[in-house]
Amino acid sequence: MLNALTFPGTQKQQMSEKQVVGIFSRSPQRDYYWLQxxxxxGALQSYVQEVKYGYILECDWRPFRRVVSECTFGVLYHSKRNGRAFITDVPGSLYDSHLNHLSARLGKKNVLVVIDDMEDPSAEEKARILEKQPSLRKLTGGVLLFGRDKTYTLNHRKENNN
Incomplete structure (x- = not known):
């Protein structure tokens, strides 16, 4: 199941060299070892040269920006374990500025959002999140929802490629 996962835009004709992928999050690294x-x-190893980590601190942007500058592809990781899936566009969102920086620096097609520990990782739930948080479409190449058992859904529609 997970071997079928692909990055948005990872068709061989579009990616000539391996990517340096940064995983950026406020969650501890142990929460996303599975993602590394x-x-x-599997199939992704032919696209990934190296994986780097960028812990997001609200009070100090320097470590985040340094790691972003070393990457060619960024994954914004968020766990709903803390009760919310508010990434952007809502009061109290956690990653508005960070997502804007990733998209501006790496390009929309090179940014992916992973929302983990969802009770319902269905296409319907993803559509609801994307409707309420339109910047996810505007600033990223795709959104992945993972359930607690690491089942996932991929959102990569034509409107994400604008």
């Missing part, structure tokens, strides 16, 4: 393992295995 996924990026370094």
């Amino acid at each position: 393992d996924l990026l370094k295995s």
Whole structure:
């Protein structure tokens, strides 16, 4: 199941060299070790040169910006374990500025959002999130929802490629 996962825009004719992928999050690294393992295995290993980590601190942007500058592809990781899936466009959103910076620096097609630990990782739930948080479409190449058992859904529609 997870081996079928692909990055938006990762058709061989579009990616001539391996990517340096940054995973950016406020969550501890142990929460997304599985994602690092996924990026370094199976079909994705032919696209990934290296995985870097950028812990997001609200009070100090320097570490985040340094790691972004070393990457060619960014994954914004968020766990709903803390009860919310508010990434952007809502009061109290966690990543508005960070997502804008990733998209501006790496390009929309090179930014992916992963929302983990969803009770319902269905296409319907994803559509609801995208409707309420339109910047996810505007600033990223795709959104992945993962359930607690690491089932996932991929959103990569034509409107994401604008």
